[in-house]
Structure formats: C-alpha cells, structure tokens
Amino acid sequence: MAFEVPKTAYSGQIKEIKLGQGDKAVTVGGESSYPFYLFEGEMPHLPRIAMEVYDCPPEEWPEAALEPFAGVTDDPVAWAKKCLSDYGAEMICLQLLSTDPNGLDRGADEAAEVVKKVADAIDVPLIVWGTANHDKDTEVLRKVAELCQDKSLILGPVEEADHKKIGAAAIGYQHTVVASTPIDINLAKQLTILLGNLGVPDELIVMDPTVSGIGYGIEYCYSVMERMRMAALTQQDDKLQFPIICNIAKETWKTKEAKISEAEDPRMGDVKKRGILLEAMSAMAMLLAGGDVLIMRHPEAIKLVREMIAELTKA
C-alpha cells in the first residue's frame, strides 16, 4: 500500500467577510485549512495587503520608509492615490496619528474630514486606525462612522473598553469593526462575544490579536494566532472564525534594528535593505500564523510578500 500523508480533519471554516464596496471591494477569510495547507483544504481568498497612509507627516520614520512617498507625506489624499497608482495598493489603511492626545491631539471633526477626503479619492477598501486611546478613539471613530456613512469603512482598533460606542456606530452606519485584543485567545474570543451581544452582525467583524515585529515577541503573537486558528478550524469555535488583520508595519519600523545606521553599527548591514526585510519577514510570519489582511508600509517589502504568497499558492 502506498504511503498516505496524514491529514488534519477540519470541522470549521473561517467566515468570508467582504470589505469595502463596489468593484474594488475585497473578500477575505473563507479558509477551510491552516494557512497555505492547500493539500488539506482551501484558501478561497488570498491574503490582502493594505498600504499605510498617515494623516500627518510621520516624524519618526527612518529614511528608507519615507523615500517611496517623498512629496506626498503631508497630504494623505495624494499619498493614498500614489499608493494606488504607483504601487498597486488593493487596500489603504489611514492611521489617524494626528488625533493622539499625547501628540497633536487633533479634534474628531477635523480628523473625520480628512478620512472623508481620502475615502472619496479612492475606490479600494479603507481601514481607519485610531490611536488606541479609548476616549479619543470613541469620539473620533464615531464621528468618522457618521461622516462616511456610505463608505463601508473598516474601523479599528475596537477594544473591550470602547466596543459599545464604536460598535453601535458601526451597526448604525454599516462599517466593519476590527475587534482588537492584547495577545490572548480568550480575550479575543470574549470581545467577539461582546460585540455579538451588542448586536454587531458577524459579517461586520474582523479580529486584531495584536502583533509585533521580529525580535519583539513575534513568537508569542504567532502562537496565539495559531491557537486561534486551531480553535476555529478544528474545534468549531465560531467566536474565533473571523479573518485576522495584522497591523505589522508600525511594529517593525519603530524598532531600533530598523533605524540604526550602518555607520553606527557596521555588523547590522545596509539600513534600507534591513528595514525592508524586517517588515517582509515579520509580515510573512504573520501570514503563516493565519493573517488575512496585513497593514504594510514599504513597497519593496510588499512586493516580497506578494511574491511569497504567489509562490506558496502556485498550483
């Protein structure tokens, strides 16, 4: 008798969630196997990459990350358009850095106006990401939800402390929420239960388990995501059967290893190449753990990850 590769028996499936609207809407999720285990099940929708746009000029980015966006970093609309036209972005993630109460502390109305302009200027799905300050995010994201009520945005992070107010706005205006929890399978599950109790329909939920870059505890994030997928796919845990979104660019580019110059530490090698590889490798690790949407920054890193996805899913 010929040898047969043992196969995992899957009893669950990740929910298919449609993000955005119109021709450029994307659908994520739907997996019936572990990531890229195409010999065991299906991955009907490939992972998607959202390119980052900031609503104010980023001050702490290393040169390598700024270079591809020279000239547009002070204009989120132009920046978003450049991502689409020059780098073929299939989604945009607008980071509302300017609303940080410990930074520029820009008001909700003003921030929402910017979101509206960006949303109007692009046709791909738009993720809007706050600052994880519960009071401020509640204020800002509710305003955004209202002002962009026909845009089918993806609003995050929605955490336990602010899930009611933002969740209610999302139900009211039909936006998707990113249920964000601090690296724990139980907390992740609890938040989707709470959102369900609130009345947020399943098709408006994606999960953010909190991620980090290489060298900063990525193993831990990996194993939490892996366990979430195991529970979803093999233990029919329907409260974990949501697509996973990974806000990974921020985490890799803020590290010392992505910033320190070659002159300062020659052993580290070329700083540009290093930053790109750190982002690409961190992103790839997240995909292997079960990520469905990656929020990324550098076009070169994105290119590398796209190639890897193509390679892994080649017939």
Added chain:
Amino acid sequence: MTKAAPKKKVKVHFNPDNVDIAVAPGENLLQAAIAAGVHIYASCGGAGTCGTCKVLIEKGQVETTRTEKLSEEEFQQGLRQACQSRVLTDLTVYVPVESRLEKAVLSREQKRVSEVLAAGWRFKPPLSKFFVELPSPTPEDNTSDLSRLLRGLRQRFNLSNLSVDFEAVKKLAKALRDGNWKVTVTTLVTAAKPRAGDRRRPRVINIEPGDTREKHYSLAFDIGTTTVCGQLLELNRGKVIAEGIAYNGQISYGEDVITRINHCQKPGGLKKLQQAVVTTINGVIKELLARGRVSPDHIGHVMVAGNTTMTQILLGLDPKYLRLTPYTPVANFFPPVEAASLGIKVGEQASLFTFPAVASYVGGDIVSGIVGSGVHQRKTLTFFMDIGTNGEIVIGNSDWMVTASCSAGPAFEGGGIKHGIVATEGAIEEFDIDRSNLEPKVSTIGDAKPKGICGSGLINIVAGLLEAGVIGQNGKFNRDLPTKRIRRGRDGYEYVLSRAPETQIGQDIVITEVDIDNLMRAKAAMYAGCQTLSKSVGIGCADFEQVIIAGAFGNNINIEKSITIGLLPDLPPDKFIFIGNGSLLGARLTSFSTDLLDDARRVAQMMTNFELSENVDFMNNYMAALFLPHTEASAFPTVSKKLARLTRNNPRQRIVI
C-alpha cells in the same frame, strides 16, 4: 520643634469599645489600636492602599499622610486612615462599623442546610471520662496512689496500656483524698498510625475528685485566614452547645496569607500574629463558655482545623518556607500540644489537636472537610470545593484523591469588596431585580437593616445583574440604562443596592465594577482549578457524581446563581450539596469519633497535591474563566441558553445611537 523635650505619653480613647491606651506621641494609630485590643480592618496590612481602616478623629490631633483612598468629603468629616496617622495629642477616636472587626459576634442560629454526610462512624470520642471508686490504702495495701488508680481502672474498665501525663500525676494525691477515693479520670487517644495492629495507648490527662462525668466538653475550631469559627461540644451525647464566629484578629496585619507570612519575618512579627489569633480564639471561647455555662476546666481538648499557614502561626512556627519555592511546611502531622501553653484560655489538661496537612497550600481545613463530608468513605466520584480565602479543591473517592489550591482570594468572605462583610446579621444575602425599572430587592441575614454584602449575596447580586442586562458578560456596567441606580462613584461605575437611610452604616451600599472584577477573578480561579485538576486525572466536569461545596460565606449558596456566574460547573442541581463550614464540621465530628480521627490521618496521606501556580494549563483556563459565565459558552449550555433568551426579551441591552 528644636528642643528635644522628654516625650510625654498621650492617651488615646477608642469608641465605641470604650478603651484607653497610653502611647508615645508619634505612634501609629493602627498600631495603637491593635495594642489596645481594638480590631480595625486593614486588609493591606497597613500599607495605606486599601482604605479599609478609616476612623473618625473626634477629639485631638493626628498627623496624616493623605492617600487617594480618602475623599475630600471624608477628610473634612474628620475621617483618617488609621495606618497613615500618627498620634500627636490626646485623642478620642471613633471606629465606624464598617472599619470594625467584630469580636465574637454572630449568635445567629445556623440554618441546618445539610445533614452530616459522613456515615458509618461510631460515636466514640477520643476523649473519655471514667468514674472509679478505689479502696483507701491500708497497712496491708499501701501501694502508691498511681498504682492504685491504674489497678482500679484495669479491674473496673479493663483499661491497660495507659500512659499518664505528669500534670495529672501532680494532681493525683490531692484529688484522691479530696474525693474520698472516688475520682473521675479523663483519657485521651490520638490518631493511630494507618498500619493495622498498631495498639493505641490512651493517655490519662486529668484526674478530678468525685464524679464529674456530666461535665464532659471539648471545643472544635476552624481557624480561617479571614474568620475563626468555634463550637462548644458536649461529649456524652454528641451535641453542639454553642457556636461562635469572629474575624481573625490577624486581619489587622494583612488580608491574605502571603502578607501575613511576610509580617512574620519582621522582628516580633510571628509572636504578634500568634497572639492576635489566640486573642480571637479566646474571645470566641469566652462567648461559647458563657453561653453554655461551662467552666474552662471542663474542656478536655481543642480540635483545630486550619490551613497550613494558620496552623503554623498558631503553633508559633515560622511560616517562612511555606511561601518560598518549593513550598515546604514544617510538618504535616503535629503532635497534640498543651493548649494553655499557646495562651489559649482553657485548663492546662486540655490538649490542642491540629488536623494534618497535605501541603503548604492544602491544609488541615481541607482534610477536615473531606473527613466531615465522608468523601473518603464512598466510591462516589466527588468534586469537593472549599470556597474560602484560598479556595481549595479535591477530586476523588474512597480509593484516590487529588487536590489543589486555587488562590481565589478573599472575595467570597467579603474581602476586597467595597461593602463586603462576613456572613453576619445585616449582610445582604438575597437579591432580585425588577426588570422593568431595574430597582433592587434585597434581603439580609436576620432581616436586619443592610450593613454590607456577604459572599453568597455577592454571587446572587452579580448573577442577578447579569441576567437583567445591567452588566455584560465582561462584568462591566451597561452605562446607558435608564436608571439612577447605576452611577459613577469613587471607584468607577457602581450600582446602588441600598440607599443610605435604609442602611445601618448611614451610607449607600453599592457594588462596584472593581468588586465584580474581584469576584470574577475569584470564581475564575476556582473554576480553572477544577478544570485543570480534573484534566490532570483524565476526567471532565461532567463525570462528577456529586459536588460538595463547603464555605463559611453565608447561610446557603444558590446553586443556580453560582452556575450562572460560572463558579460551579453546569451540572444538574441535584448533584450539589452544600455543607457550610466543612472545616468546622470535620473538627466537630473528629471530636465525636476516634475512627474519624484516624481517618483524618489516612486522608491527609492519600491526597496527592497538584501545584497550580506552576501549571501553564491553569493560567490558560483562568483567562478563559474571566468572563460570565465563561469564554467557552459550550461549557455552560443552560446558562448560555438562559442568557440568550433574556437578551432577546430585553432589547434595552442594545444601544441606539
């Protein structure tokens, strides 16, 4: 102040205790109170972080470090944290009811919630009294007093192989002559070694002139971290004469065992803690003896069940190594000691027995509970849980037993709960909520005006709030509900259970989000312990044939509500039995039966302890259990169904924007 004037002592007067103490100026007020024998609740052990030791300065001056635990309003009223205050002048201090540790309170009748479960034991107390008439000595028979006595006992009762305490020998000559050669001899046996054929050797511990057989008593105690419960027992008929409970005086040095163990490391610390608990015990004994009209000289022995830390401190043994890995107790079996030598106010003939312990965090109280409930006598697969400050669990039957300690914390005894109190008169125990207007209906133990919330009340309140949608499954208040009962208080959001005029304490009694959080942690630790321990032996919660619940947190525990919050596994209600204070139950029964005394020793040896603090699974299960009832909804099918139904019928849960 430049001159170093000789410091004159100042006088501090404490009300309502009406006691004085002279202290040096600058003395800490909490220390002064302890020295004066005034027990003030100080759950943080005097670090200033808990805010439970508030007292009212009626006259005189103190110097206070003000912390955030004292509001502006309270400060203006003259309230101060005792632990943060230093005495400057003569003082009159009032200790408000909520800061007071009540002494030998609770004369309430214990509702009998379950019959004694242990079966098949003989009523044969380890303590026996024998009345014997001896021939007076003659020139022909001038053998010694002791030989005469032993000969008499052998002839009359076939008693041989006796050992005689020297203290008894000292009384012998006088007793024989005072009683005109009629004396009553008290003998005591200790637990036999589990080996068969081991011959028991009764000890003569007391000799009294005349016939005192009717005066035959003992004491049973449960020494808990939070409360001390005692019973006065009559040994001829096996009756409970009186029962008493008091807060363990050690609470003034900290709420949990770890703080206490740490305190023991300070110079004189161990002695202070030992004296604190002895004072509490003596208070309870005084009350018990007064109510039973019994003299301390007629107490034959004191049977004590306590956790390992409480036992060691009571015996004056440094508990230091209990908290250091790998967590070793001084001994699992302690021989009986003379109770009076520990400062316990009973006659010097009385020995104090402690229950054998299993490990550092599974103590004699659990062994006592198991013996008292007869788990070791049956094949029935039993899940035993003792819901106390530590929360210990046992799984097993007559063949095997495993056990673990869950570090649940003191929430079930009212600790760490803003208005938490022990199950005493005025404690809110029953709770219901009118779903139409969200108004509460509360009832208290003894139907007194509300004074606080006891453990069983806390469970009922949280379950009620959850079912009414006032709190979510995460234990957080639904802030948009149309009721003034939910409001923002000093510790975050809270729900008002009783308004000030309806209470004994003159302020609103509330349950806060922090309280709910503390209860959730406590119940999560218990449930996670149950899951982890049962998985360790390859069974699931559904395999339990019976669940025995012990705990001193109320008259009763509402099984359904306890399942609703996820404290107990979702099993049919008829599998649950509540035995009240299991530790005290075991201590009582072993006073009545030598067989059970032997069993205690055997049970302690057959239990295998699992250390949960080092178990990865436990932490995982704990996180999953920090939800109402549980993150894993499928483990609580009846609750999930009930909540889903309530949510459907209660659209108020949904927020409209």
